[in-house]
Amino acid sequence: MLEWATDLSVWLRVGEILLGAVLILVPLLATVAYYTYAERKVVGFMQMRLGPSRVGPRGLFQPIADVLKLLTKEVVYPSQASGALFRLAPLAALVPALGAWAVMPFDDGLWLADIDAGLLYVLALTSLGAYGIIIAGWASNSKYALLGAMRQAAQVVSYEIAMGFALVGVLMLSGSLNLAAIVQAQSGGILDWFFLPLLPLLLVYLVSGVAETNRLPFDVVEGESELVAGFHVEYSGAAFAVFFLAEYSAMILISALTAILFFGGWLSPFEGTELARHVPVLDSGIHWWLLKTAFFMFCFLWFRATFPRYRYDQIMRLGWKVFIPVTLIWIFVLGAARYAEIAG
Amino acid sequence: MAFQTLLFYLFGAVLLTAAVATVTLRNMVHAALSLILSFFTAAMLWMLLEAEFLSILLVLVYIGAVLVLFLFVVMMVERHTPTIHHRRNYRLVALAVAAVMAAELGAALVAPDFVPASAPSPAPLGHSNTQALGSVLYTDYALAFEAAAVALLVAIVGAIALTLRARPDHHRQNPAHQSRVRKQDRLRLTDGRSEPPC
Numbered sequence: 001m002l003e004w005a006t007d008l009s010v011w012l013r014v015g016e017i018l019l020g021a022v023l024i025l026v027p028l029l030a031t032v033a034y035y036t037y038a039e040r041k042v043v044g045f046m047q048m049r050l051g052p053s054r055v056g057p058r059g060l061f062q063p064i065a066d067v068l069k070l071l072t073k074e075v076v077y078p079s080q081a082s083g084a085l086f087r088l089a090p091l092a093a094l095v096p097a098l099g100a101w102a103v104m105p106f107d108d109g110l111w112l113a114d115i116d117a118g119l120l121y122v123l124a125l126t127s128l129g130a131y132g133i134i135i136a137g138w139a140s141n142s143k144y145a146l147l148g149a150m151r152q153a154a155q156v157v158s159y160e161i162a163m164g165f166a167l168v169g170v171l172m173l174s175g176s177l178n179l180a181a182i183v184q185a186q187s188g189g190i191l192d193w194f195f196l197p198l199l200p201l202l203l204v205y206l207v208s209g210v211a212e213t214n215r216l217p218f219d220v221v222e223g224e225s226e227l228v229a230g231f232h233v234e235y236s237g238a239a240f241a242v243f244f245l246a247e248y249s250a251m252i253l254i255s256a257l258t259a260i261l262f263f264g265g266w267l268s269p270f271e272g273t274e275l276a277r278h279v280p281v282l283d284s285g286i287h288w289w290l291l292k293t294a295f296f297m298f299c300f301l302w303f304r305a306t307f308p309r310y311r312y313d314q315i316m317r318l319g320w321k322v323f324i325p326v327t328l329i330w331i332f333v334l335g336a337a338r339y340a341e342i343a344g
Numbered sequence: 345m346a347f348q349t350l351l352f353y354l355f356g357a358v359l360l361t362a363a364v365a366t367v368t369l370r371n372m373v374h375a376a377l378s379l380i381l382s383f384f385t386a387a388m389l390w391m392l393l394e395a396e397f398l399s400i401l402l403v404l405v406y407i408g409a410v411l412v413l414f415l416f417v418v419m420m421v422e423r424h425t426p427t428i429h430h431r432r433n434y435r436l437v438a439l440a441v442a443a444v445m446a447a448e449l450g451a452a453l454v455a456p457d458f459v460p461a462s463a464p465s466p467a468p469l470g471h472s473n474t475q476a477l478g479s480v481l482y483t484d485y486a487l488a489f490e491a492a493a494v495a496l497l498v499a500i501v502g503a504i505a506l507t508l509r510a511r512p513d514h515h516r517q518n519p520a521h522q523s524r525v526r527k528q529d530r531l532r533l534t535d536g537r538s539e540p541p542c
Binding site for chain 2: 004082085115116117120121123124127128130131134135137138146149150153154156157160177313314317
């Protein structure tokens with residue numbers, strides 16, 4: 001009978017996992033808070049404005065003020081909403097966005113869970129995130145919210161296919177679904193990273209990532225000029241904050257995955273050179289992963305300030321008629337290259 | 345009781361509850377969401393059997409894509425008239441189908457060569473479920489795999505052929521033409537003077 005319950009080592013392992021989760025989630029949530037600050041500053045500078053500058057030196061305390069504001073605001077429940085689902089939806093959006101971080105390899109040997117089908121796990125969880133938005137749109141019992149949720153469902157399903165195909169290329173070169181093994185397969189220097197042989201797939205992956213997280217220029221889900229705010233019109237206060245958190249942690253996740261799948265994760269571009277041997281900072285380590293992730297996080301903001309919103313039919317055309325054929329052709333090219341032993 | 349056994353009964357209870365809820369709930373969106381829960385719990389049961397690749401695939405394909413589209417359609421149904429009409433003859437058919445299925449399951453259970461499977465012995469460390477599945481699928485069962493792929497392709501073509509109807513008022517856009525448009529094609533500058541009154 002329950003002998004595992006009295007075994008101390010089991011509980012130590014449980015404690016270890018919980019501690020690991022806290023060590024990942026606390027920096028992640030802090031990053032989300034300051035990502036919103038960075039977004040307002042970066043977009044501000046790109047539009048010749050200053051961005052937030054009043055709370056604290058250079059507006060640095062603005063995210064804290066925003067969090068306090070959102071947490072103390074009243075959460076309004078629409079009287080005709082579907083009560084339980086309306087409350088469940090923000091969590092259904094947040095949990096997958098945070099759960100996907102469990103398999104993230106930060107450095108050589110530094111990860112919470114080293115599972116064999118890690119990439120598949122991340123894909124499965126990001127696809128679950130769509131439910132939070134769909135449930136929110138339906139449970140709000142509002143036409144704007146429902147239309148936003150409809151657009152979201154169609155958009156996510158369309159781009160998920162292109163994204164999945166783009167990742168097939170990564171699997172073909174690395175021969176593994178394990179994220180750490182994918183990084184190790186890219187070792188050898190900057191020319192061994194996958195972005196070079198997989199350049200078309202990298203572009204498809206990045207754009208699909210933007211579309212999956214409903215960021216500009218693919219944010220028709222929220223499209224404020226036609227749908228007010230889309231799926232979260234009826235949400236306020238802390239419930240809105242949870243959706244916000246889910247969206248931003250999904251953006252950070254896509255950036256981190258781009259760094260790992262195509263740009264060698266924690267590997268240094270100077271790996272194996274004389275320079276890296278003498279200057280320890282230039283050798284592989286978690287700081288390279290952080291740097292690469294930060295760059296792609298910046299790209300999300302850059303896209304937002306640069307591109308006008310896509311029209312809905314153009315989004316669908318891009319996903320189905322451009323991206324899927326491009327990925328299929330490149331998978332075939334990769335297969336031929338591997339058969340001829342040129343790549344991989 | 346081993347921890348896995350405890351989890352098995354927990355998931356089994358959730359799975360059965362969700363499955364019953366799927367067919368009994370009157371609200372169609374609630375029913376679809378219960379179906380999602382039952383699929384998810386089934387995936388967790390596969391995980392207990394150490395079939396993690398298939399388990400994650402079930403979540404990715406069925407919950408992440410197929411059921412999203414399911415929900416998409418169900419959500420279009422008017423919110424306040426979601427009750428399914430009960431008619432006596434449907435109930436009779438349903439009972440007949442249920443009886444046949446129960447009889448088949450019962451026959452399988454009492455068959456002499458039916459042995460309840462015990463939990464699999466844990467795979468050795470470093471055993472890759474994904475790799476094992478892939479090497480079997482693309483060697484021993486390559487022909488069946490290809491045949492399934494062709495069958496799916498036929499289904500895709502069939503679905504498109506059945507639903508694609510040419511409409512006389514169909515609007516077609518040429519994106520290349522749209523992005524080639526320049527300012528002088530659309531904009532005409534005038535000197536701003538109003539027409540003289542007539």
